[in-house]
Amino acid sequence: MREAIQLQLVNQSDPEQSHDSVLTPLSEVSKQRGLIDIANRLDRIRSWLEADLDDLESALESTRQNTSDLGRLAAQHLLEQPGKRIRPLCVFVASRLGRAVAPQVVRDLAVAAELAHAATLLHDDVIDQGAERRGAPTARVVFGNSASVLGGDHLLIEALRRVNRSGEPRLMTRIIDVIGAMVSAEALQLEYRGRFVPEESVYQRVVLGKTSVLFSWALMAGGMAAGLKDLELNALERSGDRLGLAFQLVDDLLDLAGDPAVTGKDSLLDLREGKLTWPLLVACERDASLLPDLQRVAADWSSAEISLPALRNRIVATGCIELTRQRALDAAAEAKSNLSVLQRSAARDALDTVIDAAVERAR
Amino acid sequence: MREAIQLQLVNQSDPEQSHDSVLTPLSEVSKQRGLIDIANRLDRIRSWLEADLDDLESALESTRQNTSDLGRLAAQHLLEQPGKRIRPLCVFVASRLGRAVAPQVVRDLAVAAELAHAATLLHDDVIDQGAERRGAPTARVVFGNSASVLGGDHLLIEALRRVNRSGEPRLMTRIIDVIGAMVSAEALQLEYRGRFVPEESVYQRVVLGKTSVLFSWALMAGGMAAGLKDLELNALERSGDRLGLAFQLVDDLLDLAGDPAVTGKDSLLDLREGKLTWPLLVACERDASLLPDLQRVAADWSSAEISLPALRNRIVATGCIELTRQRALDAAAEAKSNLSVLQRSAARDALDTVIDAAVERAR
Numbered sequence: 001m002r003e004a005i006q007l008q009l010v011n012q013s014d015p016e017q018s019h020d021s022v023l024t025p026l027s028e029v030s031k032q033r034g035l036i037d038i039a040n041r042l043d044r045i046r047s048w049l050e051a052d053l054d055d056l057e058s059a060l061e062s063t064r065q066n067t068s069d070l071g072r073l074a075a076q077h078l079l080e081q082p083g084k085r086i087r088p089l090c091v092f093v094a095s096r097l098g099r100a101v102a103p104q105v106v107r108d109l110a111v112a113a114e115l116a117h118a119a120t121l122l123h124d125d126v127i128d129q130g131a132e133r134r135g136a137p138t139a140r141v142v143f144g145n146s147a148s149v150l151g152g153d154h155l156l157i158e159a160l161r162r163v164n165r166s167g168e169p170r171l172m173t174r175i176i177d178v179i180g181a182m183v184s185a186e187a188l189q190l191e192y193r194g195r196f197v198p199e200e201s202v203y204q205r206v207v208l209g210k211t212s213v214l215f216s217w218a219l220m221a222g223g224m225a226a227g228l229k230d231l232e233l234n235a236l237e238r239s240g241d242r243l244g245l246a247f248q249l250v251d252d253l254l255d256l257a258g259d260p261a262v263t264g265k266d267s268l269l270d271l272r273e274g275k276l277t278w279p280l281l282v283a284c285e286r287d288a289s290l291l292p293d294l295q296r297v298a299a300d301w302s303s304a305e306i307s308l309p310a311l312r313n314r315i316v317a318t319g320c321i322e323l324t325r326q327r328a329l330d331a332a333a334e335a336k337s338n339l340s341v342l343q344r345s346a347a348r349d350a351l352d353t354v355i356d357a358a359v360e361r362a363r
Numbered sequence: 364m365r366e367a368i369q370l371q372l373v374n375q376s377d378p379e380q381s382h383d384s385v386l387t388p389l390s391e392v393s394k395q396r397g398l399i400d401i402a403n404r405l406d407r408i409r410s411w412l413e414a415d416l417d418d419l420e421s422a423l424e425s426t427r428q429n430t431s432d433l434g435r436l437a438a439q440h441l442l443e444q445p446g447k448r449i450r451p452l453c454v455f456v457a458s459r460l461g462r463a464v465a466p467q468v469v470r471d472l473a474v475a476a477e478l479a480h481a482a483t484l485l486h487d488d489v490i491d492q493g494a495e496r497r498g499a500p501t502a503r504v505v506f507g508n509s510a511s512v513l514g515g516d517h518l519l520i521e522a523l524r525r526v527n528r529s530g531e532p533r534l535m536t537r538i539i540d541v542i543g544a545m546v547s548a549e550a551l552q553l554e555y556r557g558r559f560v561p562e563e564s565v566y567q568r569v570v571l572g573k574t575s576v577l578f579s580w581a582l583m584a585g586g587m588a589a590g591l592k593d594l595e596l597n598a599l600e601r602s603g604d605r606l607g608l609a610f611q612l613v614d615d616l617l618d619l620a621g622d623p624a625v626t627g628k629d630s631l632l633d634l635r636e637g638k639l640t641w642p643l644l645v646a647c648e649r650d651a652s653l654l655p656d657l658q659r660v661a662a663d664w665s666s667a668e669i670s671l672p673a674l675r676n677r678i679v680a681t682g683c684i685e686l687t688r689q690r691a692l693d694a695a696a697e698a699k700s701n702l703s704v705l706q707r708s709a710a711r712d713a714l715d716t717v718i719d720a721a722v723e724r725a726r
Contacts (some may be wrong), residue, residue: 071550123516126489127509146490149512150550153486153519157543160523164535172527172535180520187434187513 023053023089029362038360040351045093048350052092052107056085059111071150075138078118078151081134086247086358087218089115093354094222094236095345101225107163109221110169116175117158117214120182122152127190128273134267163221171221185209194274196298198281198291206276210253211356212244219243219351235341239351242335247358249328252277254363256320263363268308275297277321278291278327286318325359332359370592371723376701386416386452393723401723404716409454411713415455415470419448422474434513437502441481441514442499444627445679449610449721450476450560450581456717457585457599464588471525472534472588476581479538483545483573485515490553493635528585534584541576548572557637559661561644561654569639574614575607582606582714598704602714605698612691615640616726619675626726631671637661641690642683649681688722695722 006269030039059078088110095106125138126148129304132138140148163175186207190204219236254263255270256279270277293311296304335355342348386409393402402458423442451473458469488501489511497503503511528537548569582599617626618633633640647654656674659667698718705711
């Protein structure tokens with residue numbers, strides 16, 4: 001009963017609670033799992049960053065206007081769903097690695113990271129014909145594909161506007177590259193749509209573009225706003241690359257073994273959308289008899305006449321969940337070890353905590 | 364017979380001819396209409412800008428790669444169709460208003476203007492569910508909606524990349540605003556989809572965002588690359604605003620009275636897509652009996668059981684074509700008079716010619 005109430009809170013978009021949209025749920029989940037150390041560390045980050053996270057939600061809320069613009073309505077619809085906000089969190093924490101900087105610049109960069117992410121989600125939903133996202137109907141279902149295309153364009157421009165006014169040309173150049181890489185990765189995924197091709201190189205290229213590049217940018221942007229040196233910025237970028245991989249591996253796990261009531265998306269949705277995930281790649285390697293069934297589900301799951309729960313049991317029986325979790329832990333360890341060139345500080349500890357929590361999250 | 368051959372040449376995408384994609388057709392059309400003065404002036408601009416226009420086509424061609432990326436394929440498909448390239452032409456001509464500048468910067472800005480335009484076309488085709496563009500099937504018909512969404516994203520990023528490397532922060536800020544305005548105008552059009560609402564204020568807002576802002580940017584970008592002063596840049600922007608209006612009014616006319624074999628799009632397509640055009644707005648004002656029929660066609664033309672040729676005759680009978688042409692000529696005159704703060708020069712004369720030709724074009 002208590003757990004159900006907590007989950008409801010997590011999935012609620014209560015503005016009063018919204019600055020906790022990432023840290024409270026992570027901390028609750030950690031406590032439930034007995035990870036008391038991580039939970040306490042998350043609680044400390046929460047009080048430390050309270051003003052920043054409040055600012056973030058106000059800034060995202062301020063995109064909420066009385067408007068009949070269908071693109072903006074689609075964008076609002078997505079931003080109102082409780083997201084993890086982990087990319088802006090990376091910006092905020094990294095911005096504390098150096099000397100105090102203009103809070104407005106940091107906030108702009110944090111908001112930009114979330115908006116760039118949200119923009120690609122809106123376009124992805126059109127491309128994947130996705131019906132649910134963050135436990136709610138997708139914007140394209142509510143407002144139509146056209147509104148989602150325009151909503152994505154709108155958020156992309158709003159993200160670029162904020163990076164541009166930060167006045168740091170390197171960040172502008174990099175965010176353009178990042179968005180370009182995100183678009184290419186989505187195109188690669190589209191190319192393999194409906195075909196289950198368990199190739200590691202394809203997986204790596206998709207993860208790099210879809211996830212890692214924006215995490216790298218977020219950490220680097222925060223660090224640049226804090227006046228860090230190139231050596232430190234490079235370390236943050238490499239750390240973000242590994243954090244992105246760890247984050248994606250956990251996403252992959254949640255698709256296979258997560259609780260749909262918590263994750264906000266159906267089980268095996270990635271597979272049904274024809275997306276390659278790491279546990280499936282591993283499962284195929286260990287049990288070749290899975291390949292034809294995975295191919296049929298990826299091609300057209302509704303007519304494949306394959307029981308998804310039974311298929312999931314066969315996948316899980318390969319041990320792919322443990323192997324994927326281990327790989328995520330390894331990537332997280334690499335993400336943390338990349339930070340070793342940075343001086344020890346509360347901010348560096350907080351980054352460690354964010355990395356740990358990204359692997360322990362349940363949604 | 365001779366005319367048919369010429370039209371074929373115009374619609375062909377022959378790389379050897381492609382630097383003439385705007386000036387040769389305009390010049391031919393002008394000759395056919397007996398506008399010998401404009402034709403001769405266009406021929407002079409052609410030789411004057413030959414290297415620039417060659418550069419432009421090479422740069423656009425260089426986006427053509429051996430790729431399986433569906434987004435890039437969709438983008439290539441559109442760029443390979445012969446376009447008018449009038450926005451890059453504005454950049455090139457305006458760049459000659461001042462002192463010689465880095466040709467690479469001018470070329471980047473010219474290419475960016477065309478790519479930003481092409482990006483919105485790809486997304487518009489998805490939104491309008493358009494089947495033909497530039498006389499060929501749209502990218503979304505050939506490669507699918509998803510590829511067109513990604514193709515538009517790709518071109519948008521490529522446009523921004525080029526503006527960014529020009530190293531002029533003001534141009535970056537402005538192109539972000541311009542693209543934002545284009546997205547908002549498309550959303551406004553979407554909002555009125557399927558309803559024919561002949562309101563002048565709606566028409567003006569759509570034209571400003573869909574057409575004028577990018578023409579303004581193109582002229583201003585060229586002028587800025589040429590080192591012009593703020594006073595002159597402002598004049599170029601105002602001129603671009605009026606040129607954009609004139610250009611759109613002629614587009615509106617071609618939808619109603621153009622030759623589909625030349626324009627590359629079906630007659631009354633704007634109306635069937637529920638888009639408000641100026642001649643239709645004027646026609647309704649002069650013959651109120653048209654309104655219910657236009658509303659029915661805009662709502663669902665295929666089931667409206669209205670003869671489009673008969674409807675067109677009633678529209679034309681209101682005299683709206685002459686009134687719209689006059690308004691386009693007035694806007695062109697304003698565009699030219701805005702240039703009066705600039706010193707007389709070959710470049711300023713060339714801008715006058717581009718403005719005249721934009722009104723006289725047949726596609």
